[in-house]
Amino acid sequence: xxxxxxxxxxxxxxxxxxxxxxxxxxxxxxxxxxxxxxxxxxxxxxxxxxxxxxxxxxxxxxxxxxxxxxxxxxxxxxxxxxxxxxxxxxxxxxxxxxxxxxxxxxxxxxxxxxxxxxxxxxxxxxxxxxxxxxxxxxxxxxxxxxxxxxxxxxxxxxxxxxxxxxxxxxxxxxxxxxxxxxxxxxxxxxxxxxxxxxxxxxxxxxxxxxxxxxxxxxxxxxxxxxxxxxxxxxxxxxxxxxxxxxxxxxxxxxxxxxxxxxxxxxxxxxxxxxxxxxxxxxxxxxxxxxxxxxxxxxxxxxxxxxxxxxxxxxxx
Numbered sequence: 001x002x003x004x005x006x007x008x009x010x011x012x013x014x015x016x017x018x019x020x021x022x023x024x025x026x027x028x029x030x031x032x033x034x035x036x037x038x039x040x041x042x043x044x045x046x047x048x049x050x051x052x053x054x055x056x057x058x059x060x061x062x063x064x065x066x067x068x069x070x071x072x073x074x075x076x077x078x079x080x081x082x083x084x085x086x087x088x089x090x091x092x093x094x095x096x097x098x099x100x101x102x103x104x105x106x107x108x109x110x111x112x113x114x115x116x117x118x119x120x121x122x123x124x125x126x127x128x129x130x131x132x133x134x135x136x137x138x139x140x141x142x143x144x145x146x147x148x149x150x151x152x153x154x155x156x157x158x159x160x161x162x163x164x165x166x167x168x169x170x171x172x173x174x175x176x177x178x179x180x181x182x183x184x185x186x187x188x189x190x191x192x193x194x195x196x197x198x199x200x201x202x203x204x205x206x207x208x209x210x211x212x213x214x215x216x217x218x219x220x221x222x223x224x225x226x227x228x229x230x231x232x233x234x235x236x237x238x239x240x241x242x243x244x245x246x247x248x249x250x251x252x253x254x255x256x257x258x259x260x261x262x263x264x265x266x267x268x269x270x271x272x273x274x275x276x277x278x279x280x281x282x283x284x285x286x287x288x289x290x291x292x293x294x295x296x297x298x299x300x301x302x303x304x305x306x307x308x309x310x311x312x313x314x315x316x
Contacts, residue, residue, distance in 0.1 A: 003204070003255050004283035006295035011204045011285075027119065027217075031089045038094035043293045045097075046104035048072065056113060058132045064114040065133070066092050067144065068103035077150040077313065078141055079108040079182070080134045080166075084157030084287070086214025087118045087126050098156065098289050105306030106182075109146050110154070111137050115162065119217040126218070127234045130162040131169045138176050152180040152246075152313065156289050157206075157258065158214065160186025164265065165234045172243040179316045180247045182309045184289050185258050186265060189236045190215050191227050194260035201257065205286030208257055238268045245274035247312050251305040253284035275315075277308045 014037065024030040045051060048071020056063040070076055081102065083095035092099070092112045099112040115129035134153060141148050155163035160183040167178040192212055201208040215224045219235055230236040248269055252262035259280070266278040281288065281301040288298040 001254060001282040003285060004295050004297045007204075007283070007285055007288065007291065007298065010291060010294045027088060031117075034085065034089045035091070035094055038090075038290060041291055041293050042097050045100045046071075049100050049103050051100070054111065056133050056136050058129070058136060061116070061129075063116075063129060063133055064092065065137070066096070066099065066112045068100050068110040068112070070103045070107050070109065073107050073109075075145060075147045076107060076109040077147045077152065078137060078144075079103075079106065079110045079152040079154050080137050080163070081110050081112045082115060082130055082153075082155035082159035082162040083112065084155065084159045084184075084290075085117075086211070087158045087162075087218040088214055089117070090159075095156070095159075095290060097293065101292060101302065102154065102182075102306060105303055106310050108152065109144070113137075122217065123219045123223075124234060126162055127165055130166040134166050134170060134178070135176055150180075150313070150316065151176065151178050152182065153178055154182040154184070155186070156184035157286065158187050158218075160184055160262075161188065161237065164188075164237050167246050168233055168237070168242050171246065177244065178246045180249075180309070180313050182249045182251070182305065183262065183265070184251045184305070185253050185256055185286055186237075186250070186262050187211075187258060188261035188265040189228065189238060190219065190224050190230055191236075191261075192257075193227075194264075196259035196261075197257045200255055200259075203257075203285070205253070205255070205288075206257055211257055237265055242269065242272050242274070245269050245272055247275040247316055249277045249279065249305055249309045249312060251279045251281060251301070253286055253288055254280055254282050255284065256286040258286060275312065277312060279305055279308065
């Protein structure tokens with residue numbers, strides 16, 4: 001299936017907008033450019049969704065977070081969300097509309113977390129932030145008026161990676177259980193040689209070279225060179241068998257270098273007895289969750305994934 005025409009039109013407009021401007025020269029400039037691009041696709045929050053600012057107090061640091069409460073849901077279930085951006089760019093602001101729509105579509109209270117970014121805070125800092133933020137928010141469920149007996153994680157791209165590794169770490173312990181996860185075109189492994197990396201190496205949405213650069217900022221060139229041999233499951237999600245893997249919805253984009261990452265991770269979870277729903281979004285490119293206001297089919301695919309997730313957690 002060809003790339004959705006509305007997405008192609010969006011990419012053409014984006015190319016025209018920045019055709020006369022130089023590429024960002026450093027990480028701060030890249031973050032500023034991405035924030036500017038993302039701002040154009042933000043929309044008012046869905047009717048009834050209430051946003052609350054939170055300070056996630058962790059050891060030696062405080063992370064900002066936004067809690068999106070859906071309308072008409074008493075004591076909603078908690079979903080902790082991590083934004084994409086290759087562990088380097090992005091924020092709760094760039095993904096504000098994604099989190100707001102997820103709250104409206106799933107009926108969950110979505111806590112979107114501003115974790116520390118590489119390269120200033122390279123591995124394992126973003127992983128530590130994700131795991132510890134989930135545990136902190138789980139401990140605040142009663143105080144926040146949320147359902148005490150359920151916990152989910154979610155994220156897109158690198159945020160999907162952070163959500164999944166946090167769930168794996170937490171479920172290996174005994175204190176708290178992550179019951180479910182919604183992973184949107186997640187990064188799964190430092191392996192850039194899959195079929196989808198070859199087929200969509202030049203994008204649009206995300207290129208192979210961009211993903212290699214993001215991995216290098218996150219774990220370093222030497223660790224990236226280990227590829228499939230990387231033994232740390234916080235980096236390579238399939239490096240070790242998961243303990244009590246959560247019920248999972250994996251949503252991948254058909255035209256995305258990370259398509260095979262998501263499909264491989266879904267298969268990995270199935271092999272370890274997790275309930276898994278896998279959705280391949282035809283016509284979609286990397287980043288389509290953030291582009292729901294730009295393309296009707298992007299909005300529909302996200303609704304489908306949210307519906308699948310809501311149906312899955314009814315059985316948890």
